[in-house]
Amino acid sequence: MSIFEDxxxxxxxxxxxxxxxxxxxxxxxxxxxxxxxxxxxPIVPFLIFLLCSVLIIFKAKIPVTFYATFMAIxxxxxxxxxxxxxxxxTGPHIWDLGLFGIGLTKGGINQALLVFFRVLxxxxxxxxxxxxxPMNRIFAVFHDLHVPTILTDLAILMYRYIFLFLDVTSTMxxxxxxxxxxxxxMSWMNCLASLAGMVFIRxxxxxxxxYKALASRGYNGQLNMIRDGDSIKDIPILHxxxxxxxxxxxxxxxxxxxxxxxxxx
Amino acid sequence: xxxxxxxxxxxxxYPDGTQAIKGINFKVEEGQMIxxxxxxxxxxxxxxxxxxxxxxxxxxxxxxxGKTLKYDKKSLLEARAKVGVVxxxxxxxxxxxxxxxxxxxxxxxxxxxxxxxxxxxEEALEVVGMSEYAQKAPHHLSGGQKKRVAIAGILSMxxxxxxxxxxxxxxDPNGASAIMQLLYDLNAEGMTIIVxxxxxDLVPMYSDNINVLRKGKILKQGNCREVFSDKEVIExxxxxxxxxxxxxxxxEKEDNITFKESGYPLTVADARKTLLExx
Numbered sequence: 001m002s003i004f005e006d007x008x009x010x011x012x013x014x015x016x017x018x019x020x021x022x023x024x025x026x027x028x029x030x031x032x033x034x035x036x037x038x039x040x041x042p043i044v045p046f047l048i049f050l051l052c053s054v055l056i057i058f059k060a061k062i063p064v065t066f067y068a069t070f071m072a073i074x075x076x077x078x079x080x081x082x083x084x085x086x087x088x089x090t091g092p093h094i095w096d097l098g099l100f101g102i103g104l105t106k107g108g109i110n111q112a113l114l115v116f117f118r119v120l121x122x123x124x125x126x127x128x129x130x131x132x133x134p135m136n137r138i139f140a141v142f143h144d145l146h147v148p149t150i151l152t153d154l155a156i157l158m159y160r161y162i163f164l165f166l167d168v169t170s171t172m173x174x175x176x177x178x179x180x181x182x183x184x185x186m187s188w189m190n191c192l193a194s195l196a197g198m199v200f201i202r203x204x205x206x207x208x209x210x211y212k213a214l215a216s217r218g219y220n221g222q223l224n225m226i227r228d229g230d231s232i233k234d235i236p237i238l239h240x241x242x243x244x245x246x247x248x249x250x251x252x253x254x255x256x257x258x259x260x261x262x263x264x265x
Numbered sequence: 266x267x268x269x270x271x272x273x274x275x276x277x278x279y280p281d282g283t284q285a286i287k288g289i290n291f292k293v294e295e296g297q298m299i300x301x302x303x304x305x306x307x308x309x310x311x312x313x314x315x316x317x318x319x320x321x322x323x324x325x326x327x328x329x330x331g332k333t334l335k336y337d338k339k340s341l342l343e344a345r346a347k348v349g350v351v352x353x354x355x356x357x358x359x360x361x362x363x364x365x366x367x368x369x370x371x372x373x374x375x376x377x378x379x380x381x382x383x384x385x386x387e388e389a390l391e392v393v394g395m396s397e398y399a400q401k402a403p404h405h406l407s408g409g410q411k412k413r414v415a416i417a418g419i420l421s422m423x424x425x426x427x428x429x430x431x432x433x434x435x436x437d438p439n440g441a442s443a444i445m446q447l448l449y450d451l452n453a454e455g456m457t458i459i460v461x462x463x464x465x466d467l468v469p470m471y472s473d474n475i476n477v478l479r480k481g482k483i484l485k486q487g488n489c490r491e492v493f494s495d496k497e498v499i500e501x502x503x504x505x506x507x508x509x510x511x512x513x514x515x516x517e518k519e520d521n522i523t524f525k526e527s528g529y530p531l532t533v534a535d536a537r538k539t540l541l542e543x544x
Contacts, residue, residue, distance in 0.1 A: 009402065009404075010405070013400075013401070013402065013405075134362070134363070134400075134402075135362050136361075136362035136363050136366060136402075139362065156360070156361065156362060157360060159362055160359070160360050160361065160362065160403065160404075161360075163402075163404035164356055164404070167404070206357070209352075209357045210357055210360060212314065212319050212352075212357075213352050213357045213358040213360075214360065214370075215319055215345070216317055216319060216345055216349070216350045216352075217345065217349075217370055217371040217374060217418065217419070217422065218342055218345050218346065218371060218374030218375060218422075219370075219374060220338065220342070220374070223370070224370070224373040224374050225361065225366050225369070225370065225373065226365070226366055226369035226370075226373055226379060226382055226383070226386075
């Protein structure tokens with residue numbers, strides 16, 4: 001149980017927004033992502049990033065450290081692509097690298113900033129949805145949106161068995177280490193290979209027995225689940241008002257800031 | 266009494282030809298609580314999976330409420346609603362993202378409407394004492410809690426017979442007793458229950474109808490006293506006397522103190538009574 005304490009899955013179920021109507025969150029997140037993409041200036045995505053971060057940390061009460069680790073990877077990618085974009089712009093160089101005739105340009109830096117903050121805003125908005133919403137409610141939305149059942153069924157089973165096999169893998173890994181596995185490079189390779197092989201065999205066996213268990217309860221090719229979802233009709237008026245205010249302010253922001261950036265060209 | 270489940274001359278061979286079940290005749294009457302004792306590999310799980318048609322026998326037949334089980338889709342669904350099997354490892358059985366959805370799976374398959382399903386689920390979770398965990402994910406539960414949810418998943422289908430494969434395995438002593446007590450209470454309310462186990466200390470407390478299974482055959486059938494006084498069967502089936510019984514056996518053999526002519530007491534309560542009488 002302990003290995004599941006500080007996971008995304010744990011936080012989705014134990015935050016202050018877990019039971020908020022899922023459609024409020026979906027509509028807010030989608031609106032934020034779309035507006036984020038439309039904006040021509042990095043300022044609006046940055047504000048969306050700030051707003052979503054504040055909601056995640058202070059409203060949903062997700063621990064800051066967890067949110068920081070969650071954001072670290074996308075930010076890393078955004079920084080990398082930002083650096084490349086900054087060097088790829090056309091126009092007069094404001095700084096020369098001294099190699100292959102490439103250097104920083106005003107246009108390139110503007111482009112880099114825009115992309116960087118768009119990534120930040122987009123990931124934060126998506127993070128707001130996935131950090132605060134348990135998976136089963138997202139499956140219920142899939143169902144409401146008429147996503148083919150075979151996809152949702154597969155997703156449901158995969159979701160459950162990821163955790164089961166994570167548990168199996170960690171037990172096997174510990175038992176290998178107990179017997180001095182992973183002590184050298186070659187041993188590391190061997191242990192990892194047999195671990196992967198065993199987990200594969202276990203999934204196979206588990207598949208057989210899970211089918212029997214499901215069949216015992218009347219499974220006949222389709223998972224008839226009771227949907228524990230919210231209805232779009234149940235969104236509180238307050239949420240609608242807040243979402244609309246948010247959208248209006250962001251649109252005004254987009255219009256006001258236009259394509260304002262670090263350098264005016 | 267009406268036989269609610271009957272097994273006639275059951276044989277089952279594994280695909281490789283190994284004989285797993287070698288001719289079992291077995292009869293369950295409504296309201297009974299039956300224990301099947303047997304060592305590992307005796308064929309208990311295989312035997313159980315015949316009851317609701319998961320495994321089709323090589324020969325022989327299963328009769329549920331007087332109807333011979335057929336293996337078409339409709340009859341199988343019907344059989345599975347009547348005979349519920351709780352698997353040994355709850356992780357094999359729990360698949361849904363939340364406890365509530367998992368317990369609802371069986372009744373949803375029976376084609377009940379959602380209101381009815383919700384009511385049954387709440388009731389089943391209440392019975393096993395897991396109501397407050399309804400919205401939790403299975404991987405956030407402890408072993409005993411998963412077991413309870415697995416039982417609720419079957420209870421919500423309101424079967425006539427509930428079959429449990431080693432319900433106490435992997436549980437701490439308190440958890441094991443609590444599960445057995447739960448089954449005992451369910452039985453007292455009229456549910457027919459079949460349990461497989463090798464926990465010989467727990468069995469005499471809850472069940473008075475024991476079948477000893479070994480190598481695909483029923484070696485002996487009878488009440489606790491009859492089964493546990495048959496030394497040969499107990500030894501063959503890799504079982505032992507309950508600890509309480511062993512004390513009285515030693516007292517009789519090594520100290521020549523006989524308490525009762527009719528056999529050793531097998532439960533703590535029984536032993537207390539016997540000792541009080543003697544003192």
